[in-house]
Amino acid sequence: MTLTLDAPHPALAAWDRSGPELLVGGVPLSRLAARVGSTPFFAYDREKLTARVGRLRRFLPEAIHLHYAVKANPMPALVAHMAGLVDGFDVASAGEMATALDAGMAPQHVSFAGPGKTDAELRRAVAAGIVVEAESEGEVRRLAAQAAALGLSATVVVRVNPDFALKGSGMKMGGGPQQFGVDAERVPALLRLIGDLSLDFAGFHIFAGSQNLRADQLALAQERTVDLALRLAGQAPGPVRHLNLGGGFGIPYFPDDRPLDLGPVADSLARAALRLGERLPGARLILELGRYLVGEAGVYVCRVVDRKESRGQVFLVTDGGLHHHLAASGNFGQVIRRNYPLAIGTRMDRPAEETASVVGCLCTPLDLLGDRCALPRAEVGDLLVVFQSGAYGTTASPAAFLGHPPPAEVLV
Ligand SMILES: *Cc1c(COP(=O)(O)O)cnc(C)c1O
Secondary structure (H helix, E strand, O other), X not given: OXXXXXXXXXXXXXXXXXXXXXXXXXXXXXXXXXXHOOXXXXXXXXXXXXXXXXXXXXXXXXXXXXXXXXXXXXXXXXXXXXXXXXXXXXXXXXXXXXXXXXXXXXXXXXXXXXXXXXXXXXXXXXXXXXXEEEOOHHHHHHHHHHHHHHOOOOEEEEEEEOOOOOOOOOEXXXXXXXOOOEEHHHHHHHHHXXXXXXXXXXXXEEOOEEOEOOHHHHHHHHHHHHXXXXXXXXXXXXXXXXXEEEEOEOOXXXXXXXXXXXXXXXXXXXXXXXXXXXXXXXXEEXXXXXXXXXXXXXXXXXXXXXXXXXXXXXXXXXOOOOOOOOHHXXXXXXXXXXXXXXXXXXOOOOOOOEEEEEEOOOOOOOOEEEEEEEXXXXXXXXXXXXXXXXXXXXXXXXXXXXXXXOOEEEXX
């Protein structure tokens, strides 16, 4: 699981490594660190975000609307940049809703999913005029009560827990018993309730899983999603205007991961769009993606503060760690700990010269950013870069653990 410049991880191939310093948004890394004023920091590359969405759009059929799942990276400046690139935002809290609306997205293209929405959140959502994706019967009743109290109509989409799972997902979020969505077999009764409560029924949201690199499995899940949506649409209290087909596109994090092959997934979406266009004309078809859009456009940068040897092993001790980047330490849902792609961002032109483990500054053995990596020889003061860090970074990490300051974030 070593990473060398001779055999770069596919994630590194996308970055300019022509000089000694990594360039982020065209800025050499040590200059960027000076501009930010402190390490560690997350840096996101605007041009990479734009290029990523552009490339995906070239594959997608025109009928597919692209939504960004804000929870992957809710940095306000990044969300504002994404607002100009995608067709809508999916949010998972009233806080994310506020970020999405501040970014300028039209409320009717913001949808709010997630279990445990409070009455206060539902009230804010109704007042904002966004789409609420109901996760349970109880939530539908509470939504109707808030709408009545405000004297406003509430637009509701039923989040369906499908009767199938997406195989090969890093995180399974559909099929079997779930806290997410309403079991497909219970949806017909819920649709009658929505009709009785005079809510504005808009459609369905069917999300089966996340972080999937298998095009065949994604295509299969898309086909089943269409089958299920068509079956349920026959029992809906009104026409389907909003159909969220899920997402789940993964990015390669680990040495054996291969980037997702978009061709077959796009073909499958084209077939889905054709079937749905005939059977549910007027339905806005949505693909919702988080990490696929932003994950590869970001790096986590920390500084080497100590270099030490212990019984023959070299340790690069950095000022970063799992309090900023839990996922890179292997403690955010991974079953087996593997290394994210790493580099010494101030020695990009050097070959691998030694095997070193990269650790953070927390007093726990869990705080491991790189286990025995092949790297150029780094000294105190060098900048270490963790790639694939544009999604589920600082906001998915236990910032308060051990009382160090939070990382800075910069969009370049
Ligand atoms: C988390 C989440 C996403 C985003 O997942 P990614 O793996 O970042 O694409 C999309 N939809 C729903 C419902 C989610 O909960």
